[in-house]
Amino acid sequence: MTQTLLLLPGDGIGPEVTAEVRRVAAALTPDLTIEERDFGGRSYDLHGAPITDEAVAAALASDAVLMGAVGGPKWAGVERLKRPEMGLLRLRKEMDVYANLRPALCFDALADASSLKREVVAGLDIMIVRELTGGVYFGEPRGVETLSDGQKRGFDTQVYTTSEIERVSRVAFELARGRRNKVTSAEKSNVMESGLLWREVVTDLHRREYADVELEHMLADNAAMQLVRRPSQFDVLLTDNLFGDILSDAAAQLTGSLGMLPSAALGAAGKPGLYEPIHGSAPDIAGQGLANPLAAILSFEMALRWSLGRAGEADRLFAAVEAALAAGARTRDIGGGLTTAQMGDAVLAAL
Amino acid sequence: MTQTLLLLPGDGIGPEVTAEVRRVAAALTPDLTIEERDFGGRSYDLHGAPITDEAVAAALASDAVLMGAVGGPKWAGVERLKRPEMGLLRLRKEMDVYANLRPALCFDALADASSLKREVVAGLDIMIVRELTGGVYFGEPRGVETLSDGQKRGFDTQVYTTSEIERVSRVAFELARGRRNKVTSAEKSNVMESGLLWREVVTDLHRREYADVELEHMLADNAAMQLVRRPSQFDVLLTDNLFGDILSDAAAQLTGSLGMLPSAALGAAGKPGLYEPIHGSAPDIAGQGLANPLAAILSFEMALRWSLGRAGEADRLFAAVEAALAAGARTRDIGGGLTTAQMGDAVLAAL
Numbered sequence: 001m002t003q004t005l006l007l008l009p010g011d012g013i014g015p016e017v018t019a020e021v022r023r024v025a026a027a028l029t030p031d032l033t034i035e036e037r038d039f040g041g042r043s044y045d046l047h048g049a050p051i052t053d054e055a056v057a058a059a060l061a062s063d064a065v066l067m068g069a070v071g072g073p074k075w076a077g078v079e080r081l082k083r084p085e086m087g088l089l090r091l092r093k094e095m096d097v098y099a100n101l102r103p104a105l106c107f108d109a110l111a112d113a114s115s116l117k118r119e120v121v122a123g124l125d126i127m128i129v130r131e132l133t134g135g136v137y138f139g140e141p142r143g144v145e146t147l148s149d150g151q152k153r154g155f156d157t158q159v160y161t162t163s164e165i166e167r168v169s170r171v172a173f174e175l176a177r178g179r180r181n182k183v184t185s186a187e188k189s190n191v192m193e194s195g196l197l198w199r200e201v202v203t204d205l206h207r208r209e210y211a212d213v214e215l216e217h218m219l220a221d222n223a224a225m226q227l228v229r230r231p232s233q234f235d236v237l238l239t240d241n242l243f244g245d246i247l248s249d250a251a252a253q254l255t256g257s258l259g260m261l262p263s264a265a266l267g268a269a270g271k272p273g274l275y276e277p278i279h280g281s282a283p284d285i286a287g288q289g290l291a292n293p294l295a296a297i298l299s300f301e302m303a304l305r306w307s308l309g310r311a312g313e314a315d316r317l318f319a320a321v322e323a324a325l326a327a328g329a330r331t332r333d334i335g336g337g338l339t340t341a342q343m344g345d346a347v348l349a350a351l
Numbered sequence: 352m353t354q355t356l357l358l359l360p361g362d363g364i365g366p367e368v369t370a371e372v373r374r375v376a377a378a379l380t381p382d383l384t385i386e387e388r389d390f391g392g393r394s395y396d397l398h399g400a401p402i403t404d405e406a407v408a409a410a411l412a413s414d415a416v417l418m419g420a421v422g423g424p425k426w427a428g429v430e431r432l433k434r435p436e437m438g439l440l441r442l443r444k445e446m447d448v449y450a451n452l453r454p455a456l457c458f459d460a461l462a463d464a465s466s467l468k469r470e471v472v473a474g475l476d477i478m479i480v481r482e483l484t485g486g487v488y489f490g491e492p493r494g495v496e497t498l499s500d501g502q503k504r505g506f507d508t509q510v511y512t513t514s515e516i517e518r519v520s521r522v523a524f525e526l527a528r529g530r531r532n533k534v535t536s537a538e539k540s541n542v543m544e545s546g547l548l549w550r551e552v553v554t555d556l557h558r559r560e561y562a563d564v565e566l567e568h569m570l571a572d573n574a575a576m577q578l579v580r581r582p583s584q585f586d587v588l589l590t591d592n593l594f595g596d597i598l599s600d601a602a603a604q605l606t607g608s609l610g611m612l613p614s615a616a617l618g619a620a621g622k623p624g625l626y627e628p629i630h631g632s633a634p635d636i637a638g639q640g641l642a643n644p645l646a647a648i649l650s651f652e653m654a655l656r657w658s659l660g661r662a663g664e665a666d667r668l669f670a671a672v673e674a675a676l677a678a679g680a681r682t683r684d685i686g687g688g689l690t691t692a693q694m695g696d697a698v699l700a701a702l
């Protein structure tokens with residue numbers, strides 16, 4: 001039975017970095033079928049929507065989806081529901097990939113690239129588990145209305161149900177068991193009702209099924225502080241969609257490895273996962289061969305591990321990336337001069 | 352006409368640090384009348400509410416309010432609306448102090464105390480302007496309801512109107528003019544309707560009245576990243592209530608000066624401001640004379656400057672704090688052995 005990886009190169013540096021994934025896949029997993037669809041701004045330009053129904057269907061029919069990046073200033077004037085980012089939100093929702101795994105990993109070779117002191121970040125290995133298909137990203141009602149006095153009123157709904165919180169928490173607890181056995185759950189239960197429910201459901205699930213895992217609750221503002229102060233205190237950091245968006249970006253930046261960090265969005269067992277580099281479309285350097293393809297390549301590594309059942313190949317690929325870095329391979333973002341393709345070459349050589 | 356400062360010592364280390372403010376005020380501004388009320392958990396214990404109507408009235412009748420800190424594990428089981436934090440939210444709302452000024456300042460003497468590299472934080476001086484009386488903190492409807500299948504659903508409303516956004520933005524632009532003339536406005540306009548309105552209103556106000564100030568829009572997740580990566584790119588950072596809560600805590604921690612940072616919450620001209628240290632009630636060290644009183648003392652400095660029209664005394668007090676630090680005065684949180692009162696002594700000696 002052949003497996004299919006759907007590539008969604010998207011915008012900006014997306015096509016460049018996913019091209020390197022194609023090369024790695026050809027060498028490492030030649031039996032894997034690779035398909036490709038337009039996505040984001042490119043899809044809007046060509047098809048009038050940031051993702052087409054056909055592309056969504058292809059994603060749902062695949063074994064894993066790997067995207068590059070979406071968006072850019074070119075589409076700033078596009079009406080909101082047709083913007084590139086909306087393609088991504090629709091895809092997350094339709095694939096029902098509710099658990100977003102975002103490792104914040106400090107590669108030893110790069111510990112000096114961080115703005116934090118080496119001793120604070122060396123060896124850092126945090127796994128952020130962000131709820132990805134609920135919360136204020138999708139809550140209704142939402143909108144901008146004009147009041148009788150001519151003022152406008154913009155509103156959004158932050159909302160979570162017991163089962164939404166439970167299923168993503170389960171992922172966090174399971175991951176912790178294979179790591180350092182600790183989950184920190186972040187919310188603002190002191191000011192938000194959804195945060196109050198979040199804390200209650202996590203506490204309850206922990207008591208019923210995961211009492212062997214250490215559980216800590218932390219207010220989200222304090223979590224932002226603690227991430228900066230002493231990030232090594234975290235193992236698995238569990239958050240809702242919005243807090244996860246912010247905290248995971250801060251955590252990724254701590255490690256100085258932003259151009260290198262992958263992510264996985266997972267749904268129910270047996271369903272395809274959605275994999276993407278943490279970095280954005282970087283329109284300023286797009287098309288110049290300057291982008292670091294490692295985040296995309298490591299996203300493929302995660303796809304091999306989490307969706308394609310190919311842990312052996314995933315291990316080989318991870319080791320090849322580490323070896324390439326140890327041998328001094330560096331793109332510009334991490335202090336070197338290699339092009340995107342040359343970094344791909346370095347990984348291929350180490351495979 | 353005599354001026355009144357209302358002290359709300361509150362919980363945990365609040366009483367200890369505000370006691371030092373009393374001593375400083377006695378020396379620096381002996382004509383200032385100081386009153387005091389119970390607040391937070393203490394008020395709940397004594398009066399059954401985290402703030403009484405009488406205390407609110409006293410706050411509104413004062414020229415400035417200075418609080419210590421509220422909350423602690425002791426009140427974790429208290430029903431939500433009576434928790435210590437709710438006293439603070441009610442006070443902010445009733446005083447209508449919509450603009451929260453939170454400086455993230457790296458004191459030169461402390462640049463090595465940061466987890467960030469000295470060269471990244473030395474000389475850092477960011478002013479965060481956080482909207483404080485709107486957004487998801489106060490939006491209706493909100494609640495936790497039980498669904499027909501027994502599940503619960505927790506929801507909150509994030510909401511902003513044109514005038515709420517405009518008045519706090521005005522504060523940010525005015526402050527920027529007296530600083531490095533740049534405002535960065537952070538929201539998630541790519542996923543939130545309130546964020547879309549936020550960006551529109553800020554852009555509009557800027558074009559109409561503040562075109563001389565440099566304005567930059569940044570998504571909140573990127574702002575969290577950029578704060579860690581290169582914080583010196585910011586001058587004034589303008590945010591809503593929730594993003595400001597998180598970003599200001601991260602920014603404060605960057606500087607390594609967390610125990611030292613004050614804040615001011617301002618309303619309409621002529622109305623009393625609310626001043627508070629950024630740090631919390633720190634129940635773990637409460638009552639031991641270990642807390643750093645400088646954040647509270649610098650909050651008093653802000654009160655002198657912003658509410659009491661005493662810029663001369665404010666300058667003197669700020670210089671005294673700098674001199675005490677330069678002379679090596681350090682409480683435990685910043686690597687020394689002074690008690691709370693000894694740090695107060697050091698400031699008094701330098702006055």
Ligand SMILES: CC(C)[C@H](C(=O)O)[C@@H](O)C(=O)O
Binds near residue numbers: 085542572
């Ligand atoms: C592009 C945007 C909609 C997205 C988000 O906010 O989730 C991005 O910031 C991310 O974290 O993947």
Ligand SMILES: CC(C)[C@H](C(=O)O)[C@@H](O)C(=O)O
Binds near residue numbers: 190191221436439596
């Ligand atoms: C205590 C809490 C309600 C408060 C807030 O969330 O605003 C605090 O974190 C702060 O930043 O002043």
